[in-house]
Amino acid sequence: MDLKALADSVRDCPCGQTHEMGIRMLKVGSGLTDQTGELLKEAGFSGRLLVVGDQNTMRASFGLEAALSGFETRYEIYPDLRVATRTEAERIAALAEEADGLLSVGTGSLNDVCRMAAAWKKKPLALFATAPSMDGFASYSAPITDGSFKTTLPAKQPEVILADTKVLAAAPEVLKGAGFGDMAAKFLALADWKISHLLTGESFCARTAALTEEALRRICRLADRVTARDEETAGEIMEALVLTGVAMGFTKSPRPASGAEHMLSHFWELKKLEKGELSDFHGRKVGVATLLITRVYEQLRGLEKIRAQKEEIDWAGLRAACGSFADEVEALNRPAITEQVAPEALEKAWPEVRKILDELPSAGELEALMRRAGCAVTSAEIGVSPELEALGMAWHPYIRRRMTLMRLRPMLEA
Numbered sequence: 105m106d107l108k109a110l111a112d113s114v115r116d117c118p119c120g121q122t123h124e125m126g127i128r129m130l131k132v133g134s135g136l137t138d139q140t141g142e143l144l145k146e147a148g149f150s151g152r153l154l155v156v157g158d159q160n161t162m163r164a165s166f167g168l169e170a171a172l173s174g175f176e177t178r179y180e181i182y183p184d185l186r187v188a189t190r191t192e193a194e195r196i197a198a199l200a201e202e203a204d205g206l207l208s209v210g211t212g213s214l215n216d217v218c219r220m221a222a223a224w225k226k227k228p229l230a231l232f233a234t235a236p237s238m239d240g241f242a243s244y245s246a247p248i249t250d251g252s253f254k255t256t257l258p259a260k261q262p263e264v265i266l267a268d269t270k271v272l273a274a275a276p277e278v279l280k281g282a283g284f285g286d287m288a289a290k291f292l293a294l295a296d297w298k299i300s301h302l303l304t305g306e307s308f309c310a311r312t313a314a315l316t317e318e319a320l321r322r323i324c325r326l327a328d329r330v331t332a333r334d335e336e337t338a339g340e341i342m343e344a345l346v347l348t349g350v351a352m353g354f355t356k357s358p359r360p361a362s363g364a365e366h367m368l369s370h371f372w373e374l375k376k377l378e379k380g381e382l383s384d385f386h387g388r389k390v391g392v393a394t395l396l397i398t399r400v401y402e403q404l405r406g407l408e409k410i411r412a413q414k415e416e417i418d419w420a421g422l423r424a425a426c427g428s429f430a431d432e433v434e435a436l437n438r439p440a441i442t443e444q445v446a447p448e449a450l451e452k453a454w455p456e457v458r459k460i461l462d463e464l465p466s467a468g469e470l471e472a473l474m475r476r477a478g479c480a481v482t483s484a485e486i487g488v489s490p491e492l493e494a495l496g497m498a499w500h501p502y503i504r505r506r507m508t509l510m511r512l513r514p515m516l517e518a
């Protein structure tokens with residue numbers, strides 16, 4: 105992927121926003137682990153390097169320690185970090201104070217705590233990806249769990265992203281399927297973004313949306329090869345995942361990559377956390393959530409006409425559903441975001457909404473594609489009970505102040 109061409113493609117963008125990219129180096133190649141030290145030096149890293157990983161990711165990236173011999177390294181290795189908490193981000197930030205740069209070895213939560221720490225301490229950040237399991241590599245923000253609530257905080261886009269296709273290809277199939285599930289979400293993300301733009305006037309960037317669409321097209325073609333131990337496929341998937349992260353960086357919002365399905369997945373995660381339970385991998389949950397919501401959007405697309413009314417939030421129901429994070433959610437919904445959409449405006453815009461929904465694949469097509477790519481496709485597979493599934497479907501739209509078609513459902517008369 106040519107970073108410069110990518111940055112040039114959104115220069116002087118007609119959407120009016122200035123699109124920035126903080127990534128200086130992106131290398132995805134076979135056997136690249138051994139060159140990590142040289143590549144980091146080439147990218148301007150020097151001196152003391154704080155390396156953060158866990159036992160799995162360090163094992164997966166065998167040879168990395170030797171490759172970093174030119175640095176004064178300090179290793180912070182977790183047994184297994186599954187949740188990025190504010191406490192951990194603060195601990196890594198304290199360690200980062202003594203370093204000239206950070207190297208995060210792994211994906212997901214390991215990247216997120218480093219992204220926060222590097223932002224707070226203004227240190228250069230490099231990621232060494234060990235699996236094509238999610239699309240957050242190039243992201244400028246990080247989902248952080250703080251007490252009982254999870255929120256997305258502004259963080260740091262890494263200067264450097266490195267991935268060895270030998271390591272990616274050897275990653276567990278379940279993680280590769282998760283990466284595909286996170287990409288499948290983009291269909292809904294783009295639809296929700298367009299619908300919000302249509303109804304609330306939220307800014308929309310066609311060029312950035314086109315980047316995500318391009319990544320989506322590329323990855324859908326690879327569905328049959330996702331779980332194979334194939335370096336070329338793993339590399340292509342990695343690039344598609346990075347590309348959607350770059351798109352999020354351009355808009356400084358999660359819109360190009362995250363819609364109602366991510367909110368549903370976050371809701372499930374919070375409810376599990378409340379009981380002290382860990383969730384399945386991000387991309388697996390998001391994939392299942394994508395299918396559930398695609399089915400709802402498919403039904404809505406079938407409605408030729410709708411009647412809309414002003415929303416009356418059932419506060420008692422909302423608070424009971426949210427439990428330990430009810431206060432945070434109530435604050436996000438006073439005033440309700442649906443107040444920006446008049447019922448008559450929604451009725452009038454419905455044909456346009458349906459046109460946007462026409463671009464979605466059918467739930468059947470999507471499920472078949474996801475099965476071929478090794479994704480989870482049912483709630484049972486990701487440890488979400490029928491009760492939790494239903495609770496999430498009803499109340500997830502309230503956990504962010506973000507317009508989605510799911511958020512508008514209470515305005516639609518049956």
Ligand SMILES: [Zn+2]
Pocket residue numbers: 238239286362366386390
């Ligand atoms: Zn995601």
Ligand SMILES: [Zn+2]
Pocket residue numbers: 114117118119120121123308309310311312
């Ligand atoms: Zn733009």
